[in-house]
Amino acid sequence: MRLSRRGLLAGLGSLALPRAALAIEQNRFPVEIGVRRITAFEPRSPEKRRFGALQFRGGLVLSCGHPRFGGFSGLWRSADGRELVSVSDRGYWLTAKIVSQGGRPVALEGAEMAAILGASGRPLARSRSFDTESLAIAGGVAYVGVERTHEVLRFDWAGQGVDARARSVPVPPEVKRLPRNRSLEAIGVVPVGPLAGTVVAVAERSGREDEPTLGVILKPGRPELFKVVRHDGYDITDLAFLPSGDMLLLERWYKPWRGVGMRIRRIAGRDLKAGALLDGSYLIEADLGFEIDNMEGLSVHLDQGRTILTLISDDNFSFLQRTLLLEFELAS
DSSP states (O other), X not given: OOOOHHHHHHHHHHHHSOHHHHHHHSSEEEOOOEEEEEOOSSTTSTTOOEETTEEEEEEEEXXXXXXXXXXXXXXXXXXXXXXEEEEETTSEEEEEEEEEETTEEEEEEEEEEEEOBOTTSOBGGGSTTOOEEEEEEETTEEEEEEXXXXXXXXXXXXHHGGGOBOEEEOOOHHHHTSOTXXXXXXXXXXXXXXXTTOEEEEESOOSOTTSOEEEEEEOTTOOEEEEEOOOTTOEEEEEEEOTTSOEEEEEEEEETXXXXXXXXXXXXXXXXXXXXXXXXXXXXEEOTTSXXXXXXXXXXXXXTTEEEEEEEEOOTTOTTSOEEEEEEEEOO
């Protein structure tokens, strides 16, 4: 095959690039993830397992030298708990298999990252829609909430996986008016009841410190709004539904150099409706005395009838923070 001068120069240029730089330009690439096991959620009480309504199963501190690794803000696990999918707030997918022993996570295998693709096939990381903050997968479709541009995107996950291109989900004008950096941090799909299959999203904080935040029920053709009461300065960072239809809200308080807090609230599924002002009881609350960081992703699956909650943290690509993967069982 005859090469043009331009083609020859391009080829030579690619040979000169470091391997890591080449990997960044590929749509998908493997990543090697190191782990350190967390056996005690409260280090000062290593024998303690029960925290509020949750039983700690175990956790991992994840580390990786690839520059795209980190910033994970949305999380999903398959029905059997073996597959993990996360999104970073810089427009990348993370997929991996979770290895468990004795009911505890011990490693991630087969990890890959991939650029999340827009409708044109261009990576979202190179567009205004790079800030992907929330994830839910149901019925073979992945839904991603995008901050700053206030979008909900859908992907043919069952058919194309990480190679799927984004398709826009219509949102009401109230969503487009959310604060630029406090938008759709939480997204989920209702599993049962009158709203089964409906996408629900909640803003991190839509108003002042003491005001409820906005939520939306994305019914096709007629989206409906509701609000969620906020307490003690905590912001909403993710949501997931229990098999019963009750909604769990992951909440976080975080200030650089000052500290971090985490809570999970349970809201009755029957209360989720247009015009509602939602509130509920807390399942767990933790601060820096526990093994937490900037917790932003939440997923629910069943393990032999037990309800398992998995959380992931956003390290903000900072050496001062950690990427944590934590597992809890909802106590009966």
